[in-house]
Amino acid sequence: MKIATWNINGVRARIENLRTWLDQASPDVVCLQELKSEEAAFPADALEGSGYNLAIHGQKGFNGVAILSKRPLEDVTVGLPGDKDDTQARYVEAAVSTDTGVVRVASIYLPNGNPVDSDKFPYKLAWMDRLIAHARKLLALEEPLVLAGDYNVIPTPMDAKHPEKWENDALFQPESRARLRELEALGLTDAVRTGYPGEDIYTFWDYQGGAWQKNNGIRIDHLLLSAQATDRLVGVGIDKDVRAWEKPSDHVPVWVELAD
């Protein structure tokens, strides 16, 4: 079972890239972020025709997340629990039915948090605290669980080509990194890093300054796996070539393969 995450930076602008990649990669489940689309405008027909079921948390203009799945989606949660006043569309979760039971998947678009001296940074940290609290509840279910998405956190200096340039950025603040570690300490594994120990691997390259050509990237798209999911982990990958396509997203698809 192949489960991928991809910040596509506009689902309507990227629909042809998305369809091409789905045909090539043939993932069973895809977590999308930054739809920049409300649900009514989401190009559902183009994906349902390819056999995908959808769970969408849309928002006009910004944010927006979705889960695509070849198998039925059940027990859908729209929005991250813990703050009724939070209207930003950054979280959708669902249980994917398989022949061997349920795999629970969440598509996460964690707040960017820049600039650090604005109210966006405390919003990011509070959102991470809510994610930690919710993850604790999900882990108590003792299911295969995959929390996938754009975390907007650079975990370690190894995860940036030029870590010193990110020292004042919300993505690399000690508070952001500490919360990511706290999340992992609950019993979640950063699956992609386990597949490339010690290697320079990135998932985002800025559109500006020739970042892609210089491989000036950062690793901020992650799949965190519960022990029950990690037990079944048989492969991981980063579909880097997608960044070189025409009209690319600034992020690329990242995936895990779980044994059936």
Added chain:
DNA sequence: ATGACAGTTCGTAACTGA
């Protein structure tokens, strides 16, 4: 160096993102 991006919006400039 008057710059170097991209998507979206009651738009043609302003915003958000990372």
